[in-house]
Structure formats: C-alpha cells, structure tokens
Amino acid sequence: MQPVAGPVPGDAALSGVRVAYATGDAALIDVTLGFAPGEQVAVIGPSGAGKTTLLATLACAMQPAAGSVRVLGVDPWKLPAAALHALRGRLFLAPQLPPLPPRQRVVHAVLAGRLPQWSVWQALRSLIYPRDADIAHDALARFRLEDKLFMRCDKLSGGERQRVALARLIVSNAELLLLDEPVSSLDPALAHHALEVLQDEASKRGATLVVSLHAVDLALARFSRLIGVRAGRVVFDLPRAQVTDEHLADLYGAELNASLQGLPDEPVAVPKLSRCT
Amino acid sequence: MKLAWGALAGFAAALAFLAICVVSLSGDWASFFSGTAAEKMGEFIVGFAHPATDPAFLQKLGYATLETLAISWLGTLIATVGGLVMALPAAGRWGRVARGLSRLLLNVLRAIPELVWAVMAVIAAGLGPFAGTLALAIHTTGVLGRLFADALENVAPEPHASLRRHGTGAVAAFWYATFPQVVPQLMSYTMYRWEINVRAAAILGVVGAGGLGQMLHFHLSLFQTSEAASVLIAMIVLVSLVDALSNYFRKRMTA
Amino acid sequence: MHVAASDARGMAPELRDPAWHGRVTIAIVFLVLLLPAGYLTEFNPATLWGETSLRALKQFVGSFYPPAASPDFLRLVLEAAWKTVAIATVGTAIAIAIALPAALAATRILSISRIATGRMALLPAVVRTGIRWVLIFLRSMPEIVWAMIFVRAVGLGDTAGVMAIGITYGGMLGKVYLEILESAEHQSATVLLQNGAGRLQAFWYAALPVSLPELTSYTIYRWECAIRASVVMGFVGAGGLGQQMELSMKMLAGGEVLTMLLVFVALVWVADLISAFLRRVLA
Numbered sequence: 001m002q003p004v005a006g007p008v009p010g011d012a013a014l015s016g017v018r019v020a021y022a023t024g025d026a027a028l029i030d031v032t033l034g035f036a037p038g039e040q041v042a043v044i045g046p047s048g049a050g051k052t053t054l055l056a057t058l059a060c061a062m063q064p065a066a067g068s069v070r071v072l073g074v075d076p077w078k079l080p081a082a083a084l085h086a087l088r089g090r091l092f093l094a095p096q097l098p099p100l101p102p103r104q105r106v107v108h109a110v111l112a113g114r115l116p117q118w119s120v121w122q123a124l125r126s127l128i129y130p131r132d133a134d135i136a137h138d139a140l141a142r143f144r145l146e147d148k149l150f151m152r153c154d155k156l157s158g159g160e161r162q163r164v165a166l167a168r169l170i171v172s173n174a175e176l177l178l179l180d181e182p183v184s185s186l187d188p189a190l191a192h193h194a195l196e197v198l199q200d201e202a203s204k205r206g207a208t209l210v211v212s213l214h215a216v217d218l219a220l221a222r223f224s225r226l227i228g229v230r231a232g233r234v235v236f237d238l239p240r241a242q243v244t245d246e247h248l249a250d251l252y253g254a255e256l257n258a259s260l261q262g263l264p265d266e267p268v269a270v271p272k273l274s275r276c277t
Numbered sequence: 278m279k280l281a282w283g284a285l286a287g288f289a290a291a292l293a294f295l296a297i298c299v300v301s302l303s304g305d306w307a308s309f310f311s312g313t314a315a316e317k318m319g320e321f322i323v324g325f326a327h328p329a330t331d332p333a334f335l336q337k338l339g340y341a342t343l344e345t346l347a348i349s350w351l352g353t354l355i356a357t358v359g360g361l362v363m364a365l366p367a368a369g370r371w372g373r374v375a376r377g378l379s380r381l382l383l384n385v386l387r388a389i390p391e392l393v394w395a396v397m398a399v400i401a402a403g404l405g406p407f408a409g410t411l412a413l414a415i416h417t418t419g420v421l422g423r424l425f426a427d428a429l430e431n432v433a434p435e436p437h438a439s440l441r442r443h444g445t446g447a448v449a450a451f452w453y454a455t456f457p458q459v460v461p462q463l464m465s466y467t468m469y470r471w472e473i474n475v476r477a478a479a480i481l482g483v484v485g486a487g488g489l490g491q492m493l494h495f496h497l498s499l500f501q502t503s504e505a506a507s508v509l510i511a512m513i514v515l516v517s518l519v520d521a522l523s524n525y526f527r528k529r530m531t532a
Numbered sequence: 533m534h535v536a537a538s539d540a541r542g543m544a545p546e547l548r549d550p551a552w553h554g555r556v557t558i559a560i561v562f563l564v565l566l567l568p569a570g571y572l573t574e575f576n577p578a579t580l581w582g583e584t585s586l587r588a589l590k591q592f593v594g595s596f597y598p599p600a601a602s603p604d605f606l607r608l609v610l611e612a613a614w615k616t617v618a619i620a621t622v623g624t625a626i627a628i629a630i631a632l633p634a635a636l637a638a639t640r641i642l643s644i645s646r647i648a649t650g651r652m653a654l655l656p657a658v659v660r661t662g663i664r665w666v667l668i669f670l671r672s673m674p675e676i677v678w679a680m681i682f683v684r685a686v687g688l689g690d691t692a693g694v695m696a697i698g699i700t701y702g703g704m705l706g707k708v709y710l711e712i713l714e715s716a717e718h719q720s721a722t723v724l725l726q727n728g729a730g731r732l733q734a735f736w737y738a739a740l741p742v743s744l745p746e747l748t749s750y751t752i753y754r755w756e757c758a759i760r761a762s763v764v765m766g767f768v769g770a771g772g773l774g775q776q777m778e779l780s781m782k783m784l785a786g787g788e789v790l791t792m793l794l795v796f797v798a799l800v801w802v803a804d805l806i807s808a809f810l811r812r813v814l815a
Contacts, residue, residue, distance in 0.1 A: 088441075133549070295622065351566075
C-alpha cells in the first residue's frame, strides 16, 4: 500500500480532497486536514457548508473526485472490496437523523452497533432473544435511557432516538468516531451531558472523535480544536484559544444574510420519523 | 358543457356495448323466467328454509368446516414463506436479471386462478384437501411475493445503508434494518390474503380439492337442498369468523 | 455515572426481555395448530413424488406444448372468451340495476324526515336497514355458489353466470355505492331537500353529480373483477372460457389448456388496461 502524502500524519487525513454531488456541484473543494489518533475535534459552519460531506468522506461513504484520503493508516479506495468492508467495521458514522426502523425495539437498535463483530448466526439468534442485553443496558444508562431498553423506537421522542443512536456508537468498538450533529434534538443540558459521555468514551478507548455541531457555544465549551467550514472550504483550523469572534462572524456572516433573504435554515427540530406507521 | 357531452357519449358507448353483449349471449332468458325454472327455484328456497340438522350430518359438516379452515390457514402460511423467499430476488436484491425472472414467475403464479391450480393439483396429488392446500399456496405465493417485493423496494434505505457503512454483513443488515420496517405491511397483507383464501378454500372443493366446497357440490348435484343449505350456512359463519379474527390480529400487529 | 446491576449476566430483572413469554406462547400455539392443520389437509408432499401421480402430471404438463392452434379451436376459444366478456358485462349491468336503486333508497343523506329533527322517522329507518341487510345477504356467498345454484335450477349456460354475477356484485356495488354517497359532500343535497325538492330530484341534481366519477370508477374496477370471476364460474358450468377450460382439463388435453390459459391471461391484461385507462380519464 502506498503511503498517502498528508501534511499531518495520523489517524485520518484528507489531502487536496474535492467531493462532488451527483449533480456535479462541488460539496468539498481542496480540503486538507489531519487528525491525530485520539484527537477530539469539532467541525462548525453554516448550513450546507459541507460538514456532512466531510464526515461522510472520512467514513469512506463518499469517494472523492480528486485528492487522497487516508483512514486508520491506509488509503481506503485502494483496498479490495472485502478489506474496505473490514475497515468500515472500525469506523462509525452517526447521521444526524437516527436511521432506526420505527418498529424495532431499542435493545436491537443499540446492539446493531455490534453486528460487525457478530457472526450471522449470533446476529439472528439475538433477534430471537437479545444477547448482551447488559451491554445495551449499560450503554443506554450512560445517556439515562436504561428504562427504554425494551421499548419500540417509534414510541420514543426525537431526542431519545438521537441518544439511542449514540448508544449504538458506544457498543460498537470503532476507533474513528464521526458524528453529524449528534445533539441537534437535545436541550442544552442534555447536549452537554451527551457530548461529555461521548468524549469520555473516545478518550477511554483512544479513539479519534470528529463531531459536527450547529451550536458554536457547545463546540467552544467542549473541544480544544475547531474547524470552520464554509461553502465546501476549510476557513480555519485552530486551537480553541485562537478562535476569535471575528473568525466566527466571518464564518456565519453569509448565513445571517442568507437567512434574512428567507432561505431555509438547517432543521434543528425533532427528526422526522419517515415511514413511521 | 364539453364535459357533459363527453360523459353522454361515454354513457351511450357503454349502452351500445351492453346491447352487443346481451345479443351475443345465448338467449335462454325465456327458460330462466319460465315456469319450470321458477318451480325449481321455489324448491330450492323451500329446501333452504329447512337446513339439515341430523347429528351425523352435522359432524361431517363440522369436519369439513375445520378442513376448510385448515386448507386456508396452511395454504396462506406456505405462501407467506414462499412469497418472502421470492420477494428477495423480485425486489432486485440479486440483480436485474433475477428481478425480471422472479417477477415473471410471480406473475404467472398470480395470473392463473386458484381454481385452475386446483384442477392441476388434483391431477398431481389426487382428490382431497392436500390438492386444495397446494393450489392456494401456489396462487397466493404469486400474490404475496409481488406485494412483499414492492414493500421491500419502497423501504427507507438509510437504516440499511448506515449499518452497511459500519461494516455489517448484508444478511445481518437485512434482518436488523430492512425487515423490521416491512413487518407491519407483511402482516396486514398476509391477514388480508387469509380472508380471501378462506373464501377460496370454501369453493375449491367444487373441483374435488376438499373442504366445504366438495360437500356443497355433492349435495347440490343430488338436489339435496336442505343439506346444501346447512353447508352454505357453515360457509357464511366460517367466513365471518375468519374476517373477525383477521381484523383483530391486524389491529394488534400493526398498532 | 449510573451503572446497572449487571453482574449476573442476563439475570438482572431489568435485562429480561418482557416480550419473551408472549413470543414463546405464540410459537407454541402456532406449532400446536400446525399439527391438526397438517392432519386435516392430509398434508403429504410425498404423494407428489408417487409413481402414478408423477406420471399423470408429467403426461399432462408434457402435453402442454405445443399449444393447440387449429383454426377451428381458436375460433371456439375466441368465441368463449367473448362470451366471458359478455357475461361479465351483462352481469355488471344487472348488478348496477340492483345496486343503484338500493343505494338511492337506503342512503341517509336523502332522508327527508331527518331534516327537521336530525333523526329519521321509524319506518324509513327500518326500510333503510332492511335494504342494507338484503345487500349483505346478496354478497354473503361467493358468485360461484350462486352460479352452482342457478346451474341446477335453470340448467347449464350463460344465464346462470350472468345472474350469479348480477346478484353477488349487486350486493357489493350496493354497499360501496352507499359508502361513496355518504362519504361525499352532501350539503347541496340537504339544501335541495330543505327547499322542498323531492328525493329523486335531490339525487339527480346533487348527490349523484358529486359522486359520479368515484361511482363509475369503482364500477369499472368491478367489471374487471367480473371478467376474472366469470372465467372461474365456467368451471361449474356457467358458460364462457372457464367451461371450455374445464372440458379440456377433464380430457387432459394440455395443448388446449395452454392456449386457453394464454387467452385468459391476455383477456385479463386487456381488461386491466381498459379499466386503468377509463379510470384515469375519470380522475
């Protein structure tokens, strides 16, 4: 495997990455970033800046049109399909809207995080009687949801669903944790608590944590390194101490103007239960 | 006004078509309203007013009712499994070619009525309820397979994609993300089909495939109208019972 | 940090799956029901591989190809197919003739006594309920059962099929017509009645126009069903394609059966297309 030339050697790196939507519009333009093992980073920026695409690219869910990606020491797009799939078992991308089947019970939704480690038979047997229910219980307990263990996902509120998806991340043993707006449906106190749990877990297993956040105050309060993204480009990549109000005004100025012109804002409301019967 | 003229023209066309149809039927309308026919219908009505109730007959009737219920139940069960198996390729999970071929097979199974399948099943399995069960299972596999495949194709892809992104195998991802989403539809389709199948099971006996239909055919052929009346009552009771049960289960399982 | 008492793996009460007992019960009931069902249906796949049945089936299926295509036979089949369409059409017409007056008489929205008091008078209420019961009776038996009765009473032939469709579908159409009429907007009918219009006037000028597209669309759908049904009814002697099919099957003439199955599928397909087209025009 050829090593990819990245400016910062580390657990994950993007170098000169350009990602295009199916329409041909660029979602990321010339992005070069490095993440050291065990580092915890927040990505901030206005709606549509490319935060989600950035995370998806790191999760090997989107292949860049140009530039190179390096994840956990290898270039994923040069791996054979089986090895790429094995690599994905060591990553975890939590989308903003928790992708939980409405009628699935919470215990199975959480334990789905362990599926890469289970054999097919173990997975099917667990559907008949949940194995490792204690692990799911403990993961839920860290988000104060242990009493929802055997409830159906569609009986939960939006915030509870979001935390169930985070509990799934806890039971997985991924080494690179990528979270897209993980606390968008939580009130401020719960959001702080949930981020604390995630950061504890990441540092305990030495995993790298990259979180995109809509709330700048949360990012400033909890992360030592912040990356500002706007219009598909990295605007700044600085330690917290060096991030000034000017930086932030610069980053969000365009959005303030845009929202004045009546453009839709990023949905921070309760995630929609699509196809919920 | 344009619309009214169009509607009028459509109505006239329909009437003309109806007239052609009436003319082309062999006009034994006279015999239908003739004295003998009326007399015979009268006999039937008198017979139907006195359903047979002797214990030996009722015992046979009870057995045939249970047999009909069993045919409909087992036929639907086999078809559910068969439909699920066929739905996977028909939902395009194993490529376009497999999708086209399995859809074609499902269409053939579905297009041929249960009664025609029953005649063939009687040739293969001999007279009796087993033939009826096979016929229902074959036809219903075609119906349910198509419905299940459509349900699978319309499922939200994100839960499945998200599990696959974490390195989950395809089989496990299907059972953890796709299947739970289609369960309510599978249940209500299956229950709905059971209601239809109990009606079908009740008449398949006409071609010798067991159940109440066989009894009805037998007694009607001998003009034993009171026995036939009892069979008809048993049919109606069974059908309403299954409707009620199915409604109850559907409400519980899709709530 | 709150940590659960999970030292006894899987044994802590909060870790026990509360749905487990229900699932086990359902599984047991299912299995227990499976046995008598298997017994009652004489379920035995081995018979399919029996020497005699396998030979009979092979012979029958083997004779499917080539499909019979002699001009005489084709003319016979096409005639039978046309008969099937005619039976379905005339049957549906009779069903409409039963259902429309019944729906007109039984619908609550054309009640005059309801207007002043909000409640129907006793006699009309009884009449309306009575008509609903008759409709239920008409559709309580499958059309093929009616066909068998009529075949016995008036002999083999198309008329039995027509009457069977007319009666069963009359009951079904009546029920659905009632539902459509009563779920539609009926303010205009009420206004007409309040202004002293007669029941028929209110029906023609208010209730019918509002629901006409939906009524027609459902009737066309039922016509399509009637075509399938009239093929099946042929098996008990009620004319059309089914009757020919039954004859050929009895003689194990596979080639003829295949031709007729193909014609049947084509017929249903064409009816489906016509019905879909007409309903799209109406929508």
